[in-house]
Amino acid sequence: MGTCWQPLPDELPPEVRHFVEQLRLLKDRTGLSLVALGERTAYSKSSWQRYLNAQQPPPRQAVAALCRVAGADGERFGARWELAVRAWPRGAPDARDAAVPDVDAVDAPGGGEEPTVPWWEPLPPEPGTPPPARREPPPWRLLACAAFGLVVVLLVGLILLLGELAGAR
Template sequence: MGIWQPLPDRTPAEVVHFVEHLRLLKDRTGLSLVSLGTRTSYSKSSWQRYLNGRQPPPRQAVLALCRVAGLDAAEAARFGARWELAMRVWPRPEAPDAAKAEVVEADTARAGAASPWGDLDEEEDTLPWWVPQDEPETRPARPARPAHDRTPAWRLPAYAAVAVIAILLVGLLFVLGA
């Protein structure tokens, strides 16, 4: 259904296998890229990058495509396995020399490892596209705030209003008492 750009010759076999299956799954849905974007919350241009092998899709995008295509749990799990294999060998972008040195130093210091890519299994709030993320069901949308930090948004203006009223009352009492 889709006319896809050929993948570069140097693309690892696992990535080629994954992208080809991703393309077949997209074609199986019968949806245009615009419709696919609407149903999965990933834009048309994102799907173009994913399906042409220019950028790997996040795990959540693959799961969304599996849901739209109506895959059962076993088929979705096979897609998850293909995704994991492809992510391990997906070519990472080259950074300029100065920036690359800073990234290597920062990642090495943070991860405490000799690898410039750090630990690919660690979770962070913001991860590069090449670091696998947990499935949406297992990873909360936002980190939980401590109980003492769960102040409703209306309380701050209410406290400010009470403080202003208290100051006005003290001023009024001062003026009346003088």
């Protein structure tokens, strides 16, 4: 039996509406209450309420956690998440968003409740934009790799030498 969900706002883009409806079906499939879902996924009941009522986009990790609990294909939902998060309304907060704590206020000393996770994930680059410049690994990483390679070569040589010595007896 599914949860009696509140209606989604009419102004939601179709991608967001479809994504949230699919998340709701997935949550219902678990048979868990929001409290139990929060305990199984490390995202609070109030966070799940915001995500499942389209008041706030869920972090990708929350979607992956719900998929794990429900036994669903995380990659398929990851693709839906990407489409939805690109289309998610980013306008000025309205009365519907009043219950969502202001992230800046939370960072201020003594400000609001601690959010469970950052609510906005960085978006993948738009199609057609050049990829970011490749960063070179730090020098210590190159040195560590070289040292590891040297140790492997020395160990192989030692094993071969010991094999020859044992064969010469």
